[in-house]
Amino acid sequence: MSANGNQTIQGLVGEALRESTDLAQKEFALFRNEMTQNVRTIFIGLAMVVVAAIFAIAAIMLFTDALVNWLATVVHSEALAALIVGGIMAVIAIGLGLYGRHAMSASTLAPQRTVRSLKRDAEVLSERVTG
The missing domain is CATH 1.20.5 (Single alpha-helices involved in coiled-coils or other helix-helix interfaces)
Structure with a gap:
């Protein structure tokens, strides 16, 4: 069985x-x-x-x-009007480009919260080992 x-x-x-x-x-x-x-x-x-x-x-x-x-x-003056509008648009384009370049910089893209968390974990572990 x-x-x-x-x-x-x-x-x-x-x-x-x-x-x-x-x-x-x-x-x-x-x-x-x-x-x-x-x-x-x-x-x-x-x-x-x-x-x-x-x-x-x-x-x-x-x-x-x-x-x-x-x-x-x-x-x-059509030429002066075109220069004024073109200048304003160029300033806007430069500003947006600089902001975009800054937003994509390595320091901005670094995982800052993860680095802080890892440092905190290392501190807690070292305190437990020494204390």
């Missing part, structure tokens, strides 16, 4: 392993399908952002032209 009991236990363990393997394969297939869908969604979103950027650039060009035309009526 113990042989039948062992065989039954072995059979149950084998069945459980097969079902676990089947479940893992199905879970992996679900994961793969979900990730494929997520990648598609990301690419669609990225395409929409690119199209939006193109429309934004066109809008900025139209607004700039309208601003130059309006300013030309105020200062009575």
Whole structure:
């Protein structure tokens, strides 16, 4: 009777392993399908952002032209109006570029919270060792 009991236990363990393997394969297939869908969604979103950027650039060009035309009526010189608007836009571009460069600097991107946490952990460990 113990042989039948062992065989039954072995059979149950084998069945459980097969079902676990089947479940893992199905879970992996679900994961793969979900990730494929997520990648598609990301690419669609990225395409929409690119199209939006193109429309934004066109809008900025139209607004700039309208601003130059309006300013030309105020200062009575189209060239001076273009220089004023161009200068203001250059200052804005330089400011945004400098801010972006600063935001991407190595010191800004360093994992500061992790470094602080590691230092704190090292201090606690050294206190426990010495104290």
